[in-house]
Amino acid sequence: MEKSKITKIFGTDKRVVVLGIARMADAMGNSFLIVVLPLYIASKSVSGDFFGLTETLVTGLLLGLFGLITSVSQPFTGGLSDKLGKRKLFVLLGLVIFTLANFSYSLAHSYTLLMVIRTAQGLAAAFTITASLALVSEVSTNKTRGNNMGIYNTFRLIGFGIGPLASGVLVENGPYHIPLFGEIDGFVASFCLASLAALVSALLVAFLVTDPEETKPSKRKMKIRVKAKEEGKLLDPIFALALATLVMSFGFSLLAPIEAETNQRLSQGAFKFSLEFSALIAALAISQPIIGKASDRFGRRIFIVIGLIGLVPIVFSEGLVTEPWQLITARAMQGICAAMVFAPALALAGDLAEEGRTGSQLSVVTMAFGLGISLGSFVSGYAVRFGYVVPFIAGAVMAALGVLVVVTQVPKNVEVLE
Structure with missing residues (x-):
């Protein structure tokens, strides 16, 4: 597409901004559930038994299932969007499913139904x-x-950060009297608002986003490399970037499954927990455009390495906190370090992606993000039984391994300027 035909907002392609805003509304609705679902289960609104597992472990499984299903599916959906050359269609399809699934939580009162809905999400x-x-x-x-990656992710993360704050307020201040519908509790209000947010996202994409003219159906087979082509390297650089993203996102999700334990340890309620959870997202959202733009100028790898190094002591310290302000501070610092990893890793993967395989090769990084979220939830929900600090020790060790992978497997001199 000729530059003169590209509509820009504040110097950025309109489609990037609109996709970011649409994903912001969708992410806000989806992140409601990170705070609401553990409270929903703890409130005994869900009946029955799930294979004899403890409530905390079931909560971790439920939260982690989303990332697991997403991660397993992404290489296939990314490859299919390459094959058809229809990016907008796939975005819309996902948002419509989100709209229906988010509302369905208000009708589900068994662990099995919650698992089914989480799978659909x-x-x-x-x-x-x-x-x-x-x-x-x-x-x-x-x-x-x-x-562009920084701007897109910032909008998305603003929504992701607002969601837990809004859900904490909704749950604590319910029930609500809605004209024509009667009284609903804070949980149903949260599920309905999450559904509305996804619907707004779908409408924004439908009317304001178009596929790039250059994006054509691809006849190339989906190809995900694990082994490096370069002599002296073990891993393909995109796969190495995916591993770095996985360990970064692993630390994201350590807190959510142990919400009850955290609230008890710090003598707090749902709103303070939502502040702690959102501190990471806010810092990540603010930092990403700045770091993303800097990586366009100075290179991607240096930011990724520094971010992973910083995560080691910060994640560990979260297991030692005794006051809410300490956890808020640590989570904000974690968000800044995560920003150094996330936007540059996505951008570098885009730099390295082969023509006609952008969707499938970028899906390796996004798949890793989801796997990290899922794995972190599973580990945290299980490991907390051995002590509150144990999940955070695991997160620090994972970050240290990420440093090793990036330093040894991602080349220093990747050209990022045309």
Whole structure:
């Protein structure tokens, strides 16, 4: 597409901004559930038994299932969007499924139904994430990709950060009297608002986003490399970037499954927990555009390495906190370090992606993000029985391993300027 035909908002391609805003509304609705679902289960609104597992472990499984399903599905949805050359269609399909699934929580009162709905959400995210990131990458150049990834992720993360805050307020201040519908509790209000947010996202994408003219159906087979082509390296650089993203996101999700334990340890309620959870997201959202733009100029790898090194002591310290303000501070610092990993890793993967395989190759990184979220939830829900600090020790060790992978497997001199 000729530059003169590209509509820009504040110097950025309109489609990047609109996709970011749409994903912001969707992410806000989805992140409601991170705070609401553990409280929903703890409130005894869910009846029955799930294979004899403890409530905390079931909560971890439920939260982690989303990332697991999303991660497994993303290479296939990314490859299919490459094959058809229809990014917008895949984004819309995912958002419509989100709309229906989010509302369905208000009708579910068994663990089995919650698992089914969470699975549907995971599939929806697989459609939406791979297609939207591929579209952002394809409307970018090597000079703007870091900045565009940072802007896109910032909008998305603003929504992701607002969601827990809003849900904490909704749950604590319910029930509500709605004209024509009667009285609903805070949980149903949260589920309905999450559904509305996904619907708004779908409408924004439907009317304001178009596929790039350069994106054509691809006849190339989906190809995900694990082994490096370069002599002296073990891992393909995109796969190494995926591992770095996995260990970064692993630390994201350590807190959510142990909400009850955290609230008890710090003598707090749902609102303070939502502040602690959102501190990471807020810092990540603020930092990403700045770091993404800097990576366009100074290179991607240096930021990734520094971010992973910083995560080691910060994640460990979260297991030692005794006051809410300490956890808020640590989570904010974690968000800044995570920003150094996330936007540059996505941009570098986009720089390295082969033509006609953008969706499938970027899906390796986004798949790793989801796997990290899922794995972190599973580990945290199980490991907390051995002591509150144990999940955070695991997160620190994972970050240290990430440093080793990036330093040894991602080349220093990847050209990022055209």
